[in-house]
Amino acid sequence: MEYSRIHKNAVKAWMIGRIIFLTIFFAIYYPVVYKLLMPRFGDMLTVKIGFNGLTFLFILFFLVNTFIMPMIQYKEWRYSIQQDRIELLNGVLIRSKVVIPISRIQYIEIERGPIYQIFHLASLDINTASDSHEIPALTLEEANEISQKLKTMIEMSDDVD
The missing domain is CATH 1.10.287 (Helix Hairpins)
Structure with missing residues (x-):
């Protein structure tokens, strides 16, 4: 992967x-x-x-x-978007791997604080019923592309159910 x-x-x-x-x-x-x-x-x-x-x-x-x-932290941050899930890897002293099933995503937000705006970055917040997860420091274009891709994947999984 x-x-x-x-x-x-x-x-x-x-x-x-x-x-x-x-x-x-x-x-x-x-x-x-x-x-x-x-x-x-x-x-x-x-x-x-x-x-x-x-x-x-x-x-x-x-x-x-x-x-x-x-x-x-930058060297340790990774993410992967698969057909059925999103995987987030991060952490320095304590390594964390979060797997978010596409079917559990409720909504997606793109956030840009003042510092991120200076560097043309955005964070993608992925919200489920029980938690919120962030992919930080994406370009605005990447954040929009990933958001659109996830929305399409969610719609396709809803159609299958």
Whole structure:
């Protein structure tokens, strides 16, 4: 079975989204910790070391999550559309394989947030009665083609039933 990949601009889009989150997080974290909490503890060295250690761990985690993880996630993301099912493969530490029977699909949505619009990307949301699944970072043309293909497949499976 052949799997398709998502668009390579996913890495840039994910990085920008995480940089925005990181900026907001530290815009709140720094004043709260260093201007509000630390002065209340005065010269307690243990508290200063604790807060500085926590800040270092946050920075390290966010740097890895922002600049390394998107590249790994991109390499691990695959999808396949078969006659009777859709298969989604993703995950870095925990690998996930989701199989969605075509007959279970209730509706399909194409979403484009502001960052995806910059990179001419879209995500395809596939909704069943019990869950929602996403194929991220497709070109708008790919998302429309897949959506149309799935709609045709759903109609054909309805006609058979």
